[in-house]
Amino acid sequence: MRIVLCYPVLDHHIKQIQAAAPDAEIVAAEQSEIDELLPTADIFIGHAKVPVDWDRVLKAGRLRWIQSSAAGLDHCLVPGVIDSDIPVSSASGLFAPQVAEQTFALLFGLLRKLPQFFRAEAARDFTRLPTDDLRGKTVGIVGMGGNGRMIAKMLAPWDIRLIATDYYPVDKPAELDELWESDRLDQLLSESEIVILTLPLNNNTLGLFDDDRFAKMPDRSYLINVARGSVVKEAALVRALQSGKLAGAGLDVTEVEPLAATSPLWDNPNVIITPHVGAQSFSRVDDSTHLACVNLRRFLAGEKPYNLVDKRLGFPHPSVVYQGMGETTRSDRDDQ
Numbered sequence: 001m002r003i004v005l006c007y008p009v010l011d012h013h014i015k016q017i018q019a020a021a022p023d024a025e026i027v028a029a030e031q032s033e034i035d036e037l038l039p040t041a042d043i044f045i046g047h048a049k050v051p052v053d054w055d056r057v058l059k060a061g062r063l064r065w066i067q068s069s070a071a072g073l074d075h076c077l078v079p080g081v082i083d084s085d086i087p088v089s090s091a092s093g094l095f096a097p098q099v100a101e102q103t104f105a106l107l108f109g110l111l112r113k114l115p116q117f118f119r120a121e122a123a124r125d126f127t128r129l130p131t132d133d134l135r136g137k138t139v140g141i142v143g144m145g146g147n148g149r150m151i152a153k154m155l156a157p158w159d160i161r162l163i164a165t166d167y168y169p170v171d172k173p174a175e176l177d178e179l180w181e182s183d184r185l186d187q188l189l190s191e192s193e194i195v196i197l198t199l200p201l202n203n204n205t206l207g208l209f210d211d212d213r214f215a216k217m218p219d220r221s222y223l224i225n226v227a228r229g230s231v232v233k234e235a236a237l238v239r240a241l242q243s244g245k246l247a248g249a250g251l252d253v254t255e256v257e258p259l260a261a262t263s264p265l266w267d268n269p270n271v272i273i274t275p276h277v278g279a280q281s282f283s284r285v286d287d288s289t290h291l292a293c294v295n296l297r298r299f300l301a302g303e304k305p306y307n308l309v310d311k312r313l314g315f316p317h318p319s320v321v322y323q324g325m326g327e328t329t330r331s332d333r334d335d336q
C-alpha cells in the first residue's frame with residue numbers, strides 16, 4: 001500500500017504515519033511531484049491548496065481514500081471525485097481555536113478602528129476617533145460546525161444576542177439564543193448587526209451573499225468572512241461597503257487568492273484583509289497528522305474514518321465529526 005502525503009510534514013510526522021500504517025510505503029511529495037505520484041497512491045493525505053490533476057488520478061483507478069488536511073474541501077470535490085466511490089474525509093473543526101482567534105482579531109479590529117489607528121500611528125497622530133463595541137448587538141453566525149461553535153463559545157461572556165444557522169441545526173449550544181435551519185438565513189441577516197461566515201463553499205453557497213442579501217442587513221452592520229471568499233460576491237460586498245450598508249468587513253478569504261492588487265477592497269479603511277491565515281498555527285501539521293493517523297488506523301481496520309463527508313455537500317454530518325483533539329496532549333500525539 002502506498003500513501004502519498006502532500007502537506008508540510010517533518011520527519012516525525014512521517015514516523016507517526018508510518019507507525020499507524022507499518023506495512024505501507026509512505027511518500028512525502030512536493031507540490032511539483034503530485035501529478036506524477038498521486039496516480040500511484042492508494043491513499044492521499046493532502047492539503048487544500050495543492051492543485052491536482054484529478055482526471056489522471058481517477059483514470060489510474062488506484063486511489064482508495066482521501067484524507068484532507070484542510071477543513072474546506074472545495075478544492076478536491078470536483079465532479080469526477082464526487083461521482084467516484086473514493087471516500088473523502090476532512091479536517092472539519094480541527095483549526096477551530098485558531099479560526100476563532102482570527103475572527104476575534106478581525107471583529108475587534110473593525111469595532112475598535114484599529115486600521116485607522118494604525119494609519120494614525122504611522123503619522124504620529126494622536127487624534128481620537130469614535131469606536132464601536134459589541135455590547136447589546138445581535139451577532140449572527142452562518143455555519144455552526146467546528147469553527148462556528150468555537151466562535152460562539154468565545155463570544156459567550158459578552159452581553160449580546162447570539163443567533164446562528166446551520167444545515168443540520170441539531171444540539172443548540174448553550175451560548176446561542178437561537179439556532180435555525182440554513183433556509184432562515186435572510187431572517188438571520190435582517191436581525192444581525194454582525195454576521196460571521198463559517199459555512200463551507202459548495203454549490204448551495206457559491207455567491208450566496210449578493211446585493212439582495214446585503215440589502216437585508218441592518219444599515220452600518222459588519223461582515224466577517226473566515227470561510228471561503230466565493231460564498232460572497234465581491235462586487236456586491238464592495239457596493240455594500242461603499243454605500244455604508246456595511247460599516248466594515250473583516251476578510252481572511254477572498255474570491256480570488258491572492259486578492260488582486262487592483263481590488264478596491266485594499267484601499268477601503270473599513271476593511272481588514274488577512275491572507276487566509278485563519279488556520280495557521282505552529283501545531284497545524286501536528287493536528288492534521290494526528291487526525292490522519294487516527295483515521296488511518298480506522299481505515300486499515302475496515303472502519304469508516306471520522307469526518308467522512310457527504311461529497312455532494314462537502315462537509316460531514318455532525319454525528320461523524322472527530323471529537324478527540326481536546327483529549328490528547330501534544331506529547332500524547334507524538335506517540336500516535
Ligand SMILES: NC(=O)C1=CN([C@@H]2O[C@H](COP(=O)(O)OP(=O)(O)OC[C@H]3O[C@@H](n4cnc5c(N)ncnc54)[C@H](O)[C@@H]3O)[C@@H](O)[C@H]2O)C=CC1
Binds near residue numbers: 073092167199
Ligand atoms: N480561514 C481559514 O483559514 C479556514 C477556513 N475554513 C473554512 O471554514 C469552513 C468551516 O470550517 P469548519 O467549521 O471546520 O467545518 P465544519 O465542516 O465543521 O462546519 C461546517 C458547518 O457548516 C454548516 N453548513 C453547511 N452549509 C450551510 C449553509 N448553507 N448555511 C449554514 N450552515 C451551513 C454545516 O452543517 C457544518 O455544521 C470550511 O468549509 C472552510 O471552507 C476552515 C478552516 C480554516
Ligand SMILES: O=C(O)C(=O)CO
Binds near residue numbers: 048073095
Ligand atoms: O482548512 C481549511 O479549509 C483552510 O482554509 C485552511 O487553510
